[in-house]
Amino acid sequence: xxxxxxxxxxxxxxxxxxxxxxxxxxxxxxxxxxxxxxxxxxxxxxxxxxxxxxxxxxxxxxxxxxxxxxxxxxxxxxxxxxxxxxxxxxxxxxxxxxxxxxxxxxxxxxxxxxxxxxxxxxxxxxxxxxxxxxxxxxxxxxxxxxxxxxxxxxxxxxxxxxxxxxxxxxxxxxxxxxxxxxxxxxxxxxxxxxxxxxxxxxxxxxxxxxxxxxxxxxxxxxxxxxxxxxxxxxxxxxxxxxxxxxxxxxxxxxxxxxxxxxxxxxxxxxxxxxxxxxxxxxxxxxxxxxxxxxxxxxxxxxxxxxxxxxxxxxxxxxxxxxxxxxxxxxxxxxxxxxxxxxxxxxxxxxxxxxxxxxxxxxxxxxxxxxxxxxxxxxxxxxxxxxxxxxxxxxxxxxxxxxxxxxxxxxxxxxxxxxxxxxxxxxxxxxxxxxxxxxxxxxxxxxxxxxxxxxxxxxxxxxxxxxxxxxxxxxxxxxxxxxxxxxxxxxxxxxxxxxxxxxxxxxxxxxxxxxxxxxxxxxxxxxxxxxxxxxxxxxxxxxxxxxxxxxxxxxxxxxxxxxxxxxxxxxxxxxxxxxxxxxxxxxxxxxxxxxxxxxxxxxxxxxxxxxxxxxxxxxxxxxx
Amino acid sequence: xxxxxxxxxxxxxxxxxxxxxxxxxxxxxxxxxxxxxxxxxxxxxxxxxxxxxxxxxxxxxxxxxxxxxxxxxxxxxxxxxxxxxxxxxxxxxxxxxxxxxxxxxxxxxxxxxxxxxxxxxxxxxxxxxxxxxxxxxxxxxxxxxxxxxxxxxxxxxxxxxxxxxxxxxxxxxxxxxxxxxxxxxxxxxxxxxxxxxxxxxxxxxxxxxxxxxxxxxxxxxxxxxxxxxxxxxxxxxxxxxxxxxxxx
Ligand code: SF4
Numbered sequence: 087x088x089x090x091x092x093x094x095x096x097x098x099x100x101x102x103x104x105x106x107x108x109x110x111x112x113x114x115x116x117x118x119x120x121x122x123x124x125x126x127x128x129x130x131x132x133x134x135x136x137x138x139x140x141x142x143x144x145x146x147x148x149x150x151x152x153x154x155x156x157x158x159x160x161x162x163x164x165x166x167x168x169x170x171x172x173x174x175x176x177x178x179x180x181x182x183x184x185x186x187x188x189x190x191x192x193x194x195x196x197x198x199x200x201x202x203x204x205x206x207x208x209x210x211x212x213x214x215x216x217x218x219x220x221x222x223x224x225x226x227x228x229x230x231x232x233x234x235x236x237x238x239x240x241x242x243x244x245x246x247x248x249x250x251x252x253x254x255x256x257x258x259x260x261x262x263x264x265x266x267x268x269x270x271x272x273x274x275x276x277x278x279x280x281x282x283x284x285x286x287x288x289x290x291x292x293x294x295x296x297x298x299x300x301x302x303x304x305x306x307x308x309x310x311x312x313x314x315x316x317x318x319x320x321x322x323x324x325x326x327x328x329x330x331x332x333x334x335x336x337x338x339x340x341x342x343x344x345x346x347x348x349x350x351x352x353x354x355x356x357x358x359x360x361x362x363x364x365x366x367x368x369x370x371x372x373x374x375x376x377x378x379x380x381x382x383x384x385x386x387x388x389x390x391x392x393x394x395x396x397x398x399x400x401x402x403x404x405x406x407x408x409x410x411x412x413x414x415x416x417x418x419x420x421x422x423x424x425x426x427x428x429x430x431x432x433x434x435x436x437x438x439x440x441x442x443x444x445x446x447x448x449x450x451x452x453x454x455x456x457x458x459x460x461x462x463x464x465x466x467x468x469x470x471x472x473x474x475x476x477x478x479x480x481x482x483x484x485x486x487x488x489x490x491x492x493x494x495x496x497x498x499x500x501x502x503x504x505x506x507x508x509x510x511x512x513x514x515x516x517x518x519x520x521x522x523x524x525x526x527x528x529x530x531x532x533x534x535x536x537x538x539x540x541x542x543x544x545x546x547x548x549x550x551x552x553x554x555x556x557x558x559x560x561x562x563x564x565x566x567x568x569x570x571x572x573x574x575x576x577x578x579x580x581x582x583x584x585x586x587x588x589x590x591x592x593x594x595x596x597x598x599x600x601x602x603x604x605x606x607x608x609x610x611x612x613x614x615x616x617x618x619x620x621x622x623x624x625x626x627x628x629x630x631x632x633x634x635x636x637x638x639x640x641x642x643x644x645x646x647x648x649x650x651x652x653x654x655x656x657x658x659x660x661x662x663x664x665x666x667x668x669x670x671x672x673x674x675x676x677x678x679x680x681x682x683x684x685x686x687x688x689x690x691x692x693x694x695x696x697x698x699x700x701x702x703x704x705x706x707x708x709x
Numbered sequence: 710x711x712x713x714x715x716x717x718x719x720x721x722x723x724x725x726x727x728x729x730x731x732x733x734x735x736x737x738x739x740x741x742x743x744x745x746x747x748x749x750x751x752x753x754x755x756x757x758x759x760x761x762x763x764x765x766x767x768x769x770x771x772x773x774x775x776x777x778x779x780x781x782x783x784x785x786x787x788x789x790x791x792x793x794x795x796x797x798x799x800x801x802x803x804x805x806x807x808x809x810x811x812x813x814x815x816x817x818x819x820x821x822x823x824x825x826x827x828x829x830x831x832x833x834x835x836x837x838x839x840x841x842x843x844x845x846x847x848x849x850x851x852x853x854x855x856x857x858x859x860x861x862x863x864x865x866x867x868x869x870x871x872x873x874x875x876x877x878x879x880x881x882x883x884x885x886x887x888x889x890x891x892x893x894x895x896x897x898x899x900x901x902x903x904x905x906x907x908x909x910x911x912x913x914x915x916x917x918x919x920x921x922x923x924x925x926x927x928x929x930x931x932x933x934x935x936x937x938x939x940x941x942x943x944x945x946x947x948x949x950x951x952x953x954x955x956x957x
Contacts, residue, residue: 623915625907625938626906626938628938629812629906629907629938630812630906631785631809631812633805634756634805634806634808634809635805636804637906
């Protein structure tokens, strides 16, 4: 038994326990403990994360088509597995307390929920452990179906969104399968190593086809443009912490596969050689631009959402762009930034979803127009959301700043001012919409119906607070995460970023320990002045200025609907739902085609067959 | 008509506001520094009630540029130091002015621009205007004229700055110290059930400005029908939750 065997075994046992005992009160906690055990098993392989180990094999393998199917972990798998198990642990913790009871009381099946979550973690681990292209495909399909399961749990509208996802996933899987068949035809094996060796001799046309097919396949999972439509709604409607889990890690599996196949096996340098005729662009630029538009468009869609979960989920799509951008740039800075962003993003996205779910748990809504002023009622959740949005917006002192800084810096070093501009525009949209999020939920006027609201229960608050601590600490000491990303860089063969605990050493480098310390001193001074300076007096929220108006509890002075009207006046006409339109067009085309086929086979079939036979016979006689 | 000057006023001015000098020379220097800073950084909430407001834009913008004196417009009373009343005050507007004034944090200064705020001006015969502003809230500086030119506005502001620097501008304390008097005048105009969201008596206690003139028959009337607004306290609610858990 190797360490990887242990991990997969524990994960499978978690799944069994979740299915058997998930419905009971202890069951949830038991599953949570099992996730912690998975984490411990992962730590047995922690050498992978620090470059002291290169690979851990699984002793389990089977032979298909005279191909040896292998499962193994390397630094990349370890890094992603760490995030997966962490997300599973926190989400299951969150779900095991009061949330689970309420979910069950409302008629949800907690057994199914825990089972689906455990299945997701297990299938992701299997995917991450894949040692050749065939196991990659198997893992890929497992992950797709597992996500479908958890998305469809809520039924109703959610099922519709899940169906939409699975149609996209099918298309993606077909593209992937096509790519794999192409590889098999060219290389004659599904082995990683033989693909890598065969790439230099492949013709440019084959390679183009391969890159397009594979990127499309993986891109569907990542929801990069133009496949971004399915994700936000499907994730947002997933029950409770399931949304946090999916948002944190699920679509990163696409990125993982992208890194394995495109970056590691085909290689970015090969992409640079693939020029697009009649333009100045090559395949790398193309991917980078796709990434930048994946940042901008979904982020600005998020700005218009009225539902907190939708808003977050759309950001999930947008932030994928940063990761992809960093990784496609593929210098030491960019890839470290992209990989680090995977970790950072998972931490604060999970936390933000948890806060929103806690708010739903207490108030029953996530409609941004129906909340407000919860700061005094749920101060800890507010704190978590504050930390989370600072991270998501990429501002110091949180970890999101470091990864975005690395990506920006890599774009500057790489000499791509336009990509840089695109990324900055995306960040601007992020800052605007996260402000909308925290303002509409926690700041402003407390509604009469929410006066009795209390802070979320401990089972929810503790995971949030722990994640907040992670976001802050890895922002203070980014070296902790950069150690892992360096190991990943070394294992996939891109230049390794030289770093130290506080950041990176270079001209115009970054030392977060300094930055954050200075910030803390500044804030500390401000706090001192506030508490020692003068006597302050708390006043009621209706003792407020509204142009001299006398406010009553019935007066809505919390400004939440039609946020940013000035900006919308400027950019409003740009929202034209072109992609929705495209999707509808595609659907109706497929619909028409299938109706026509049905007509051909079912109704007109005998006469057409007769006609075909007659034509054939005639032509045979004549010729 | 009530005359403010006839009301006994307690002449107890705090040291920080520069009344009695402290014996410690260093403390004196500190007090002066504080007052100097206060006079040089004033945010102004202009409650543009009447025609006089039209002279403010030139006073604020590049021609006369009051920002060189450290005076800037501010959007909310919570951050403002000066309340500018720029013209005739109708009864309806006065309610808003009082509400806004009470929301400003101390130290706060009121400037009445235009003759209309001094004695009703050309609206003296109007049934709808409150004629003498200082009967309802304490006024620090009047700038008379119909309407005063920007130069006059600036000069009035400079006078106020001088008063602040020398520690004479402390009328805001009178509102707390003589609340009963002001409230009485307000009740006369608005009726007995007049109240604002701000609890002035509690604030007077909070700032230590209670005198025997703070409370009286008018405040008693107020307290009879006042519905106090309690500030929102932070609640974690864990305790209550535990009790609920045990019940279950
Ligand atoms: S004093 Fe003259 S300018 Fe000023 S508000 Fe009265 S009428 Fe208007």
